[in-house]
Amino acid sequence: MASVWSRSCGASSPPLTQGQLDLAPALRDLLLHMIPATCDRLLQDVRTKEGPWEHPHPRPGMLLLRQVLVKTAAKWDPPQPGFVAVDLVTHEGSVAGGEYACTLDVTDVVTGWTETRAVRNKSQEYVFATLRGIRGDLPFPLLGIHSDNGSEFMNGHLIHTCHQQHITKARSRPYRKNDNCFVEQKNWSIVRKTVWYLRYDTEKEVGLMNKICQSLRLFTNFFLPVMQLTHKTRQGAKVTRSYDAPCSPYERVLVSPCITKEAKEALRAQYQHLDPVAFHDTFLEDERH
Numbered sequence: 001m002a003s004v005w006s007r008s009c010g011a012s013s014p015p016l017t018q019g020q021l022d023l024a025p026a027l028r029d030l031l032l033h034m035i036p037a038t039c040d041r042l043l044q045d046v047r048t049k050e051g052p053w054e055h056p057h058p059r060p061g062m063l064l065l066r067q068v069l070v071k072t073a074a075k076w077d078p079p080q081p082g083f084v085a086v087d088l089v090t091h092e093g094s095v096a097g098g099e100y101a102c103t104l105d106v107t108d109v110v111t112g113w114t115e116t117r118a119v120r121n122k123s124q125e126y127v128f129a130t131l132r133g134i135r136g137d138l139p140f141p142l143l144g145i146h147s148d149n150g151s152e153f154m155n156g157h158l159i160h161t162c163h164q165q166h167i168t169k170a171r172s173r174p175y176r177k178n179d180n181c182f183v184e185q186k187n188w189s190i191v192r193k194t195v196w197y198l199r200y201d202t203e204k205e206v207g208l209m210n211k212i213c214q215s216l217r218l219f220t221n222f223f224l225p226v227m228q229l230t231h232k233t234r235q236g237a238k239v240t241r242s243y244d245a246p247c248s249p250y251e252r253v254l255v256s257p258c259i260t261k262e263a264k265e266a267l268r269a270q271y272q273h274l275d276p277v278a279f280h281d282t283f284l285e286d287e288r289h
Helices: 002-009 025-032 036-042 044-049 124-137 156-164 177-195 203-223 249-255 261-271 276-288
Strands: 083-090 102-108 114-119 144-147 168-171 229-235 238-243
Touching: 036 044, 083 177, 102 124, 102 177, 114 124, 114 177, 114 203, 124 156, 156 168, 177 203, 203 249, 203 276, 249 261
Parallel strands: 083 144, 144 168
Antiparallel strands: 083 102, 102 114, 229 238
């Protein structure tokens, strides 16, 4: 490093120390021409003994991450509804400073049933309380949660609750959004297309977003059809994907043999009183406010 500094500055003999060391000319020249790799190799034993240079313990949070199973999109093969993918959509409006609202997006992998709720911020307390509320609105028991590695999902409280209530907890690989693709695609098609990319950071705005979410969940789950990937084949560089017939999450829940008759009857009764045109008028009224 010293030799590089010397050449860049054009100095023939830069000051190596400020009087702390009295070095022989030959040793001084060797230090000035030493490359970083040589410095690391010679100081390896010293850094091992000195705590500040290389901490012997795992990085903060690593012990917690190791308790959670890593799953990719290819490994998602849940046998029944109840295994959900979760994510947070931030509404900072391209200004990351300060506190801003987020939308908790929860999507069932089998049926595509999607629930969204606005939270005041991405703290563990708000996210956990909102996730608990969404669990009560699902038409099926919550069996598994798949998330990214953010602290709002990867924390001791949520992991302990999942273990205690026999809920499978899984996570994505770091910086691999496709591992959580089932909910990532909903972030745009449902959340962003509804509230866009503006900044929301007040209690009034959070309340208005949750009011929209109540109508949005009914319109999305009962009336919007989705397609599910059945299988894909690869021939060289070409990948051919096959999908099933489009149908709404509500219809997928009704044909699932894992859902109780009581839950299906409750959904049928709710469906009879829903009007998609009224949902559209509700969205327009909320946007004017």
